Amino acid sequence: MKRHVIGISAGVALALALSGCGKGGSSGGGGSDGKTITFVAAKYDDDTQPYWDNLIKAFEAANPGYRVKLEVVDWEQMDSKVKTYVQTGQQPDVLNYNKFSDFARDDLIYQAKDVVSPKVLADFLPLFADQAQYKGTQYGLPFISSARLFFYNKDIFGKAKISKPPTSWAEVEEDARKIKKAGDIPLGLPLGAEEAQAEFYIWAMNNGGGWTDKSGKWAVDQPANVETLDYLRGLTKAGLTQPNPEATNRKDVFNQFAQGKIGMINGAVFMRKGFIDTVDKNLNYGVAPLPSKDGTTHNTLGVQDYLVSFKKDDGKNREAVNKFLDFFYQKENASKFLSTEGFLSVTKSAGDALSSDSSYYKPFVDALSGARFAPTDNPNWSAVEGAVKQRIGTAVSGTEPKKVLTEIQDTAEKDG
């Protein structure tokens, strides 16, 4: 009987201990010797896990005594995992993610200069390093980048008797009508939750719109954005897109383009590796600048992911993290990841190592130099992004564009 009571008390004590350590913040297990670190990597595709397994094996061989515990997490679960880790004080030492600024705001991560050598720091291309700053200090470590260009199916264009890709919005609409007449789906417009913010921004930036005004204040409801949605709504209502853009995810239209069912889309650099090659290597397609309203200046959406390193145990993990990150950013290792996954480089050295690679990547690299990025340096961006993903699609189906944008603007102005 007594034993039982002890058992009960022990159970409760355990429960209390569990809840207690949730708030501790610095009690993350395993890393107390400072030589074992945990690394949470995002899963880009099936090649991601083998790449990191190999890299870590090589790292541990080159640095005896150091260990890296790897966890590869699917992008779909990344947000909830990361939030849970932070809330329960179990954040990894190194995280591969698409945001960094709210970690910096909450003082959870190291500055970039504390976790990589000056050589690596200088190797980042300024374009990306600038986007990794919070209040003027670099926190994020640029990891990979991607750029968007306009993809069109040459066979479908031939069938509809269109000789060259459209450059202005008027031409897009005109070509779309021809393609529709020829019996194919003219334009893929993915405004479903997956990546609606990117698709909208591509159109908006080529109409002089965007997320913020010149001073950096949120300006989601600016007239140029309303005009952009009006245009997309018009295309949708005229049946010039795939049915129901508000419920179509990016991967759906990318797949349909790869299957030769869609005439034109705003594609991404990883289209070839991730979609076209796996479906139909012989797809007859072309790549052109993203069409703009006036047809003269063409902006590109740049996207970058980051590595960030969490502060733990009063900086005991810093040395191991530093070693590991420097190891990853070596020219061969970083460039191998890029070619494995089909992304663009964020460092000079890896970019040089890749520049021998094919004419496919060249237009993307060229376009990147003038690319616009989502305001990931603003900690409120993650909330805005969430609101955009959920709401923006409804503007081409039911709700008035102006109303949708106002709701998003309200979210943006709320304090994160």
Added chain:
Amino acid sequence: MAVQDVTTRTAGAGSGVEGTPAAPASGSRPSRNGRRLRALEPLLWLGPALVLILAVVIWPVVEMVRTSLMDISSTGLTRGFAGGDNYADLFAEPDLPGVVLRTLVWVVGVVTVTITVSLALAQLLNSRFPGRRMVRWALIVPWAASVLMTALTWRWMLNNFYGVVNRVLMDVGILDKPVNWLAHPAQAFAWMMAVAVFVSLPFTAFVILSGLGTIPAEVYEAARLDGAGTARTYLSITLPLLRPSLMVAAIINVINVFNSFPVIWAMTRGGPGFATDTTTTYMYKLAFDNQAVGESAAMAVVNFALILLVVLVYLRVVRGREETG
């Protein structure tokens, strides 16, 4: 708290134990110590369950309420006490009324249809016919399959381009071009309710079937002798005697359907916009799309209160009727 009680009782003087009734009187008068142990005996049996309830029910609820009162940043970091701010934010959400209303339609609709269909199904399974065993087994299948899998299968069946539903309807000549079922809120919601009914049927049908099994044959015989017809027999005998099973089926279904996440998440993700969200999926979106963990916890507390309220009211009504009836 109960556990603390236990420790003080074993350690303390035990004056409080005096009052507790001992186990059924035994022949010889037990010693003071033995009596004390005897009084603690129920705890031996209740203990594990109590610990389990404390750890997996009470603690999460406490934690949930606590979180709903905290100011939590988008990274997940707790920044301090927020008072009622999260609740104020939640009730100010323009989408909330629609979501709550839809949840109501969802729960009432799915549970009503499920129970109605299950009554018929159970009746069918209760009558004797060749192959009855096969049919009973077949009914279990949707139960055994994971809900997420069923929902995903339905999503693909309803797909605009590849879906078998459109194919069949077009081949039969009902449709002349494919319909994007899940893109239109009303249609999508109706389809999801149908799927929710589909996955709830087996359990409900079997609960009712077991209820049917408990109705004695003599009652039916008496009714027949008194000249009651089929409808009269069903309404006056079968249904009233099924009340306990129906009550169990209804309560469990209300809770399950209210909390149902996978069907909606897999089929529409609550979209487009929030047009097919219930409070359960909305709660998830608040945390992981809007990055508002505290507000999401407030939604969770409201959800919890709602379901508690519904169950209590239901029990009240049913019990009241039992007393008058």
